[in-house]
Amino acid sequence: MPETKYVFITGGVMSGIGKGIVSASTGLLLKSRGYRVGIVKVDPYLNVDAGTMNPYAHGEVYVTEDGGETDLDLGHYERFLGENLSKKHNITTGQVYYNVIMKERKGEYLGKTVQIIPHITDEIKQRLSSVARETGVDVLVVEIGGTVGDIEGLPFLEAARQMYVELGSNNVAFVHVAWAPVLSTTGEQKTKPVQHSVYELRRIGIQPNMVVVRSPRPLEAESRQKIALFSNLSPSDVISDHDVDYVYEVPLLLESQGYAARLLSRLGLQDREPDLEAWKSFVDRLKSIEKTVNIAMVGKYTKLRDSYLSIVEALRHAGVAVGVKPNLVWVEATEVEEGKIKVEDVLSTVDGAVVLPGFGKRGAEGKIRAIKYLRENNIPTLGICFGLQLSVVEFARDVVGLENANSTEIDPSTPYPVVDLLPWERDVKELGGTLRLGASQINLVKGTQLYDLYGRDVIYERHRHRYEVNPKYVEKLVEAGLIVSAWSPQGLVEAAELPRKEHKFFIGTQPHPEFKSRPLSPSPPYVGLLRAAQTK
Structure with missing residues (x-):
C-alpha cells in the first residue's frame, strides 16, 4: 500500500469554473482533520512555466518561495493551506516533454522508440510520486488544468488512469468539476453539460467518484438525481458548488454537504472532527x-x-x-x-x-x-x-x-x-x-x-x-x-x-x-x- 493517497481533480465544459478553488478547499478540509496534504497543479500548455506569459493570457504569474513562476492556482493553494509550496507543485507539458527529450538525447531510452505511452505518462507519474515522497504527505491533491477532451491534457488523464490501476481503488480518487448553467430565458438549471463531460471522462477510462457541480444557484434535487444517474453515482456523491460571495466560503459549503467525509471514505481514511473554527471566524468577519x-x-x-x-x-x-x-x-x-x-x-x-x-x-x-x-x-x-x-x-x-x-x-x-x-x-x-x-x-x-x-x-x-x-x-x-x-x-x-x-x-x-x-x-x-x- 502506498504511503500517499491521490485525489485527481478534473474539469469539464470549460476552464475557469473553479477547479482551483475546489482543489484548495479539498486540501483545507483534509488538513483540518489532521492529515498532511499537498497540492499539485498540472498545466497542459507547452510553456515550461508561466513566466513568459502575458497576464491577459493566464492571469497573474504566482511566484513560489523557491522562485518558481507558476499558475495563479498555486496562490489559492497556499492561501487555503497556509503553507508554502515549491516550484515542483506546478507541472507543465513543457517540463515533461523537455525532460523526456533530454533523457532521449542522453541515451537513457537507448534502442527504444520514445512514445507518449509509456514514456510521457511514466514521466508524469514519476513527477507526482516524487512530490509525494519528498513532502511526505498523506494525501496529494492533483488538479489537472483545462477540460476533459482537450488534446493537451490527455497524457495527464491517461497517467492518472494508470495510477488508479496500479495503486488500487482505495488509493486514488477522482473528483470531476463541471458547469450546470441556468438559462436566462427560462430560469431552468441544465445538467446536460455535466452529463457530457462525465461521459467524455468515462470514455477515456476514468469513472469519477464524486461530481462537484458549479452553478449560479444551488443544485436542485432533480438536477442532482439526474447527474447521479448519468454518472453512476449516489446522489450524495454529487455536490453543489454554487456561487457564493467569497471563495473562502467554498470549503464550508462543501463541508456542509459531507464532501470531505465521502472523499476520505473512498480513500479508506478515517474521518476525523475538522478544526475549522479559525476559518469560519475569518469568513464571518469578512462577510460582516x-x-x-x-x-x-x-x-x-x-x-x-x-x-x-x-x-x-x-x-x-x-x-x-x-x-x-x-x-x-x-x-x-x-x-x-x-x-x-x-x-x-x-x-x-x-x-x-x-x-x-x-x-x-x-x-x-x-x-x-x-x-x-x-x-x-x-x-x-x-x-x-x-x-x-x-x-x-x-x-x-x-x-x-x-x-x-x-x-x-x-x-x-x-x-x-x-x-x-x-x-x-x-x-x-x-x-x-x-x-x-x-x-x-x-x-x-x-x-x-x-x-x-x-x-x-x-x-x-x-x-x-x-x-x-x-x-x-x-x-x-x-x-x-x-x-x-x-x-x-x-x-x-x-x-x-x-x-x-x-x-x-x-x-x-x-x-x-x-x-x-x-x-x-x-x-x-x-x-x-x-x-x-x-x-x-
Whole structure:
C-alpha cells in the first residue's frame, strides 16, 4: 500500500469554473482533520512555466518561495493551506516533454522508440510520486488544468488512469468539476453539460467518484438525481458548488454537504472532527464588515482582474484585520497616459492606492502621473515592484529635479538612469526563468514605517524583477528626502518611503509581499495601507 493517497481533480465544459478553488478547499478540509496534504497543479500548455506569459493570457504569474513562476492556482493553494509550496507543485507539458527529450538525447531510452505511452505518462507519474515522497504527505491533491477532451491534457488523464490501476481503488480518487448553467430565458438549471463531460471522462477510462457541480444557484434535487444517474453515482456523491460571495466560503459549503467525509471514505481514511473554527471566524468577519474604503488599483492589465489576483486577496485579508472592506477602483494606466482619463478625476475620490506591478513601457508614464498626484495630495499609497521603481522615477524628476530621469527598461538613453538593470542580468540571453525570483533576505531599517509594520529586523519576501533602484543615485535621492526602509544583504534597495511628517503613508516595495499574505496572517504592508486609508 502506498504511503500517499491521490485525489485527481478534473474539469469539464470549460476552464475557469473553479477547479482551483475546489482543489484548495479539498486540501483545507483534509488538513483540518489532521492529515498532511499537498497540492499539485498540472498545466497542459507547452510553456515550461508561466513566466513568459502575458497576464491577459493566464492571469497573474504566482511566484513560489523557491522562485518558481507558476499558475495563479498555486496562490489559492497556499492561501487555503497556509503553507508554502515549491516550484515542483506546478507541472507543465513543457517540463515533461523537455525532460523526456533530454533523457532521449542522453541515451537513457537507448534502442527504444520514445512514445507518449509509456514514456510521457511514466514521466508524469514519476513527477507526482516524487512530490509525494519528498513532502511526505498523506494525501496529494492533483488538479489537472483545462477540460476533459482537450488534446493537451490527455497524457495527464491517461497517467492518472494508470495510477488508479496500479495503486488500487482505495488509493486514488477522482473528483470531476463541471458547469450546470441556468438559462436566462427560462430560469431552468441544465445538467446536460455535466452529463457530457462525465461521459467524455468515462470514455477515456476514468469513472469519477464524486461530481462537484458549479452553478449560479444551488443544485436542485432533480438536477442532482439526474447527474447521479448519468454518472453512476449516489446522489450524495454529487455536490453543489454554487456561487457564493467569497471563495473562502467554498470549503464550508462543501463541508456542509459531507464532501470531505465521502472523499476520505473512498480513500479508506478515517474521518476525523475538522478544526475549522479559525476559518469560519475569518469568513464571518469578512462577510460582516460594513465600513468601506476606496482603493485605486493603478495598472496596465486592469481589464483582466486576475492579473493582480494575489494583490486583491491581500487587500481582502488586510481588510478583515483592519475592519474595512476595500472597494477597488480600477485605473488603467494606459488610458491615463493617452489622456483618456484625468488622474485628478478618479484619484480625488479614493482613500488609498496601490501602484501595481508590470513590465514594459506601455502605461508607465500614466503610472508616473498617478504617482505624482498621490504623492502631492497625501493619499496613502503602496507601490509594488514596478510601482516602487516608478515612484523613484517620479521622485527623481519632480523632487530631486533630475529632468527626464527614468528606468532604462523604459528609456535606455535616459540621462539619469535612477532604475537600471541588475548587473548579473546584463548578459542574460533567455527570458524564461532568468529574473530575480523567489524569497530572499531583506534587512529592515529601524525607525521606518515598514519596520513598524513588520516589527522585526529581517524578513523574507518574494521577488520577480530584472531592474533595481540604481545604487549610484541613492545618496542623491536620500538627500532630497526619500527614506530607504529596507536593504538586501548585497546593498540593493528593497523598499523606500516618504517621511511620515510629509506623507501619511507612501511606501514602495521591490518584492511582492502579497504572495505571502494569508487569510489568517495578512501581509503587513497591505494592513498598513488600509489602516492609513481608513483614517484619511
